[in-house]
Amino acid sequence: MAALPPRPLIRRAALGAVLVVAQIAAAAQATPTSATRVISLIPATTEMLFAMGAGDKLVAAGSYDHYPPEVERLPRVGALLDPNIERILTLKPDLVVLYGTQTELKNRLNRASIPYYTYVHKGLPDITETIRSLGTRVGVGERAQSLASSIESHLDKIRSNVGKLPRPKTLLVFGRERGSLRSIDASGGVGFLHDMLEAAGGTDVLSDVRRQSVTMTTEMVLARAPEVILELRYGPPGAGDAEDLRQWNALAAVPAVRSQRIYQLRGEEYVVPGPRVVQAVEQMARTLHPEAFK
Amino acid sequence: MRERSDVRRRLLVTIATFGAFTIACCLVAPIVGSTSISLARVFSRTIPYADNVDAQVFFIARLPRVIAAVVVGSGLALSGVVFQALLRNPLASSDTLGVAAGATLGATIAITAHADVNLFGVSVVPMASFAGSIGALVIVYLLSLARRRGTSSTVLLLAGIAISALLSAVGRFVQYLAEFTDTARTMQWIMGSLDVGNYAPIVAALVPLTLAVAGFATLPRVLDLISMGTESAEARGVDVVRAERIALFSASMSTGAAVSLGGPVLFVGIIVPHIVRLLVGADHRLVLPASALFGASFLVLCDLIARTILAPVELPVGIVTAVLGGPFFLWLLFRRVR
Numbered sequence A: 001m002a003a004l005p006p007r008p009l010i011r012r013a014a015l016g017a018v019l020v021v022a023q024i025a026a027a028a029q030a031t032p033t034s035a036t037r038v039i040s041l042i043p044a045t046t047e048m049l050f051a052m053g054a055g056d057k058l059v060a061a062g063s064y065d066h067y068p069p070e071v072e073r074l075p076r077v078g079a080l081l082d083p084n085i086e087r088i089l090t091l092k093p094d095l096v097v098l099y100g101t102q103t104e105l106k107n108r109l110n111r112a113s114i115p116y117y118t119y120v121h122k123g124l125p126d127i128t129e130t131i132r133s134l135g136t137r138v139g140v141g142e143r144a145q146s147l148a149s150s151i152e153s154h155l156d157k158i159r160s161n162v163g164k165l166p167r168p169k170t171l172l173v174f175g176r177e178r179g180s181l182r183s184i185d186a187s188g189g190v191g192f193l194h195d196m197l198e199a200a201g202g203t204d205v206l207s208d209v210r211r212q213s214v215t216m217t218t219e220m221v222l223a224r225a226p227e228v229i230l231e232l233r234y235g236p237p238g239a240g241d242a243e244d245l246r247q248w249n250a251l252a253a254v255p256a257v258r259s260q261r262i263y264q265l266r267g268e269e270y271v272v273p274g275p276r277v278v279q280a281v282e283q284m285a286r287t288l289h290p291e292a293f294k
Numbered sequence B: 001m002r003e004r005s006d007v008r009r010r011l012l013v014t015i016a017t018f019g020a021f022t023i024a025c026c027l028v029a030p031i032v033g034s035t036s037i038s039l040a041r042v043f044s045r046t047i048p049y050a051d052n053v054d055a056q057v058f059f060i061a062r063l064p065r066v067i068a069a070v071v072v073g074s075g076l077a078l079s080g081v082v083f084q085a086l087l088r089n090p091l092a093s094s095d096t097l098g099v100a101a102g103a104t105l106g107a108t109i110a111i112t113a114h115a116d117v118n119l120f121g122v123s124v125v126p127m128a129s130f131a132g133s134i135g136a137l138v139i140v141y142l143l144s145l146a147r148r149r150g151t152s153s154t155v156l157l158l159a160g161i162a163i164s165a166l167l168s169a170v171g172r173f174v175q176y177l178a179e180f181t182d183t184a185r186t187m188q189w190i191m192g193s194l195d196v197g198n199y200a201p202i203v204a205a206l207v208p209l210t211l212a213v214a215g216f217a218t219l220p221r222v223l224d225l226i227s228m229g230t231e232s233a234e235a236r237g238v239d240v241v242r243a244e245r246i247a248l249f250s251a252s253m254s255t256g257a258a259v260s261l262g263g264p265v266l267f268v269g270i271i272v273p274h275i276v277r278l279l280v281g282a283d284h285r286l287v288l289p290a291s292a293l294f295g296a297s298f299l300v301l302c303d304l305i306a307r308t309i310l311a312p313v314e315l316p317v318g319i320v321t322a323v324l325g326g327p328f329f330l331w332l333l334f335r336r337v338r
Helices: A006-031 A043-051 A069-073 A086-088 A103-111 A126-136 A139-162 A190-197 A218-224 A241-250 A277-288 B002-028 B053-087 B099-113 B122-149 B151-176 B178-193 B200-217 B220-226 B230-235 B239-263 B270-280 B284-308 B315-337
Strands: A038-040 A059-060 A094-100 A116-119 A170-174 A184-187 A213-216 A228-233 A262-266
Touching: A038 A043, A038 A139, A038 A184, A043 A094, A043 A116, A043 A126, A043 B270, A069 A184, A086 A103, A094 A103, A103 A116, A116 A126, A116 A170, A116 B239, A126 A139, A126 A190, A139 A277, A170 A213, A170 A218, A170 A277, A170 B178, A184 A190, A190 A277, A190 B284, A213 A218, A218 B053, A228 A241, A228 A277, A241 A262, A241 B099, A262 A277, B002 B053, B053 B151, B053 B200, B053 B220, B053 B239, B053 B270, B053 B284, B099 B122, B099 B178, B122 B151, B122 B200, B122 B239, B178 B315, B200 B239, B220 B230, B220 B284, B230 B239, B270 B284, B270 B315, B284 B315
Parallel strands: A038 A059, A038 A094, A094 A116, A170 A228, A228 A262
Antiparallel strands: A170 A184, A184 A213
């Protein structure tokens, strides 16, 4: 016992070691100066950067990024599965915003000493958190802070608008084989779609399934008995949309079918967890609780 | 005379045994599932159908699945038997001749194009996959004819593999250009699903399957002779060219029907005929009906496992068929060898 140094010393040494490791880790990812040549590969982060007034720092975007319209003038460098490393390197970025699973891209950027910001789709609170940290990273911290706060206060306002109303059991569908009730993809009990639905005053019928997406069968729809079915669609409206919604009528015992509370919500804002999430949640809330917005 | 009555007796026993097993599976499967239902409520006349959840689970969610499993399982097993005999290759199946690749390409294009056509309650994906499977087989058949009058099994096999690779490559290219969600949807389709949602696609698939069964009914003796070699079959008076045509046409119809309904469910077409042959011998008069029945019951059971084992989440049925079918087949094989 006597040979050991006093306890506070051990604690201080351990703390020091942790700090050193943390600094090394931070140095690997962060750069002290704010970025000026940014490449964003994900629609959500591209929207965030434009919304916080950092659109002029973008030198390229991902192939699926279409909002705001200004993004169309930017060169494309691939996306989640096919990032074009050669084009990325040629553009000499000082920050690449990429998705958490793009391990190979991270390795290559590390080798080229190009810093990156890792983003992952999670819940609704992560959207504003990402806006704040990404804003700091590209040197528009204050604007990002006010954007995030305004999103949060808007969402709070919607929550309080619908807070006291009965919450219908809702099935939130984001994909289905056209013209049939096959391969129904619905939001499970975690993730931003689930959070959006709960903020809009609905109760997710799949909230006990701890997954972001659940492929549902007709049996599950019948068993879960949703009172409302919301179907999210993106892309331009099709001629057969109304006819397609009528497919649900086959499940006549489902309360949503009996009361005909089946709605289609169309727009990219429902599937891109960016700043437009406010409009998306508000539209959902208006659909679920039209009486609260008169 | 004695040989004929012996075959008739064995045929009766085979059909009775396999038929009883299939019927038992089909009776049990709609009662079991992730939600519990009461049969009394399902068939109750006092509860209006629109309010009767149990009846809707039974008639909309489960019964169509069981019937679809019967159609897909028997279709894939029958075509597997015929392809294996025709090509004299134990590994041949609908995948070998590019039929599965053609069906997948058709479905991929339909999913990616978001095509919005609905014919008699059948959506565009099954229609496109049926067209793809028939298209692939027509190309392979024409290629094999180009070499000589009548098909050569080697040319057929090689042309099938080449066309299969080509169509898969085109399919992957379409997927590569597709939106992320469409690619995920295509992957789901490839893994197979029998949750057809209503009876219209089943009725649509029954049309080509009936044509196929009519074709298969003419084949058993001919297939026995052809599987020994085309020359000896010809020497015994078989019109090989005509028989091959009927066999290919029927097998492509039944594969197309099965794949358009349930997706290219793995392994059924290869494994079921082998298991059946190990059980009843190589006589096609027994193998064909037994395979149809065993393919049906095998897929009904696999689908039952797929929809209950991880409930409320569901496994793609193709994963269950592969995981169950592979080891079972190996067990039978080694038991025989020992």
